[in-house]
Amino acid sequence: MSIASIIDRARTDGRKLLTEVESKEILEEAGIPTARARLATSADEAAAVAQETGFPVALKVVSPDITHKSDVGGVKLNVGSAAEAKAAFEEIVAAAKKAQPDARIDGVSVQKMARPGIEVIMGMSQDAQFGPVLMFGLGGVLVEVLKDVSFRLVPITPRDARQMVQEIKGRPLLEGYRGQEPADVAALEKLLLRLSDFIEAHPEIAELDLNPIFAYKDGALAVDARVILS
């Protein structure tokens, strides 16, 4: 589906929050590599999709009402077989219903477990005075506790993208820390520039959250993504 039709469908449904599956489709269209997720609406479908995708897979609840999927028991990682995928579907739906009885649950997304990389995040939010602002940071504790992030107003230039990555304090972690493979900084910069173009072209997008992105020595992959419409 095209970006416009995904957005139209959400609007028709009266939804602002796009699902993970929709968000990733949109981002792929914009040239941003994601760990593609497919929607399964039954346990049997989850098993079949997992079989097609190839194991191990990750299963996550798909609901327009649930923002933090792992908090409601809505995520299962490293699922290794069709039988396990079937069971995981049932467990996720049950847990999500229990935690948030009013939530509409569309099903479960199935995606191939991404090869681990250095976790980074990118996002966009609206500043009351300056409009869309792009953010880059290292994932996990560094962003949550130390707020080690950089901001730029959209649109950004290649110089801005370079400096956004350079100026975070945790930058040595991107250069290969203690034998870890270094991150493809050029790929991260390109991702930021594509995001900036995408945001400029789609003023109907209010917020964007790519968390985490796995950075590899060759390329980067958005493992989870969330798009909010205005």
Place this chain on the structure above:
Amino acid sequence: MNDILPQLDRVLNPRSVAVVGDKRAMGYFWLRNMSPFKGRLYSVQIDPNEIPGIVELGVSNCASLLDVPGDVDYVVCAVPRKVAPRVVADCVAKKVGGVSLFTSGFAETGEEEGTRLQAEIAATAREGGIVLIGPNCMGIYNRRLGVRQSVEQPAGDEGDVGFISHSGTHAINFSLIGAVQGLKISKSVSAGNSAVVGPADYLGYLAQDTETKVIGMYLEGVQEGRRLFDVLHRTTPLKPVVVWKGGLSEGGRRAMFSHTGGLATSAAVWQGLVRQTGVVATDSLDETVDAVKALLFTKPTTGRRMGLVALTGGQSVVITDAFEREGLEVPLLSERSYAELAGFFNIVGGSYRNPLDAGGTLGFGASPENLQRMLRVLEEDENIDAVAVEVSTRMMALQAPVGTPSADWLPEMLGRHREESAKPLMVILHPGHLESIAAQERQKYVERGIATFAGFEQAARAFARAVQYRRFAEGIE
């Protein structure tokens, strides 16, 4: 407003000024501010008790703005807020260039009536197509024409520093502190609540103003962030813009809202904007003055390698710390430089690796020719981009009887060197415990166009900012 530049040009370079509502209780503040004004000056006042005092000042008074003979380019409105809408309406009827409202009690109060009155005067000005400065502001300062915000401001000669400020106090203080440090204002605007015309408009004007070489700004909340971002983007390639942003702290935001009604910006977003636009960001009035001095008085360079001259061992250590802390470098000199320095440098109680610990070699003033030799060595050294020289107020005072100006050989030599040299030069004149002597001494350097700072840290920070700006402008960073 469309095509506001010609209108701003008329207001900021007025040939005729009218002051509405000045009175004895205010000490005829505004009329006295305009005393050096070379154009036509009028007062508008209807209170018969006030008129004799105005006439005594030699100013003609009219009962209404509409009675003022000829065109009026700039109006200062100092009436109570309830009367302000009528004055603004008269300004429109008179087709003035613009009006600044000293009157306060508008949106910055946060209360209903003030907000309503501000909306009313803004709508009148917009529809009438006149420039409205403020309200809640100190208006404009044009040094050349003698249109002032305070009687303390110098007038009569040209300036090359533009200033835009949400705060009238900061606009005036910048012009006064700047003046004793050699900075002359071309045009300064106190923008107040910016109900119609805001900082982005004034910036757009100063960007294309040929008199203005460097622009300083004091900003609180920004109402039209996107436009400011765009105008900054367009301006920094033309001339440096130094921005001092207030209200970045939690408590500061609260104070800011009741001052100009401005909304908060997160410090992190602001930092991003600063790097994106190549703005020189500062945190205080003194830092702003220093940064403008460095940009205006030192020759442009993108190089960071400092040649340092200090007078004692202790000062040599800390001047080096100060410059390196700001990301500048203090490298070793070339072999040729060392060979030349070895020929005359007194290494008993001194050294010349860089920094040059030079007091002994200068005979503490007895051998001035040796300073000239050092400066020549640093000038020719390809490892060095810029030079900073410590001047000691104490040593000056010890040489001369206390309280009298010392011999002028040092500022003369440094002034000559600055003219001949291709490299940026700055002087550090720490007042120490001799502030009045330092002020006299500083004047000698300022007169010669030498960037002079009160301490190593201030010099290092200001110069680092100037280099950062040049690197941005050249596309290096």
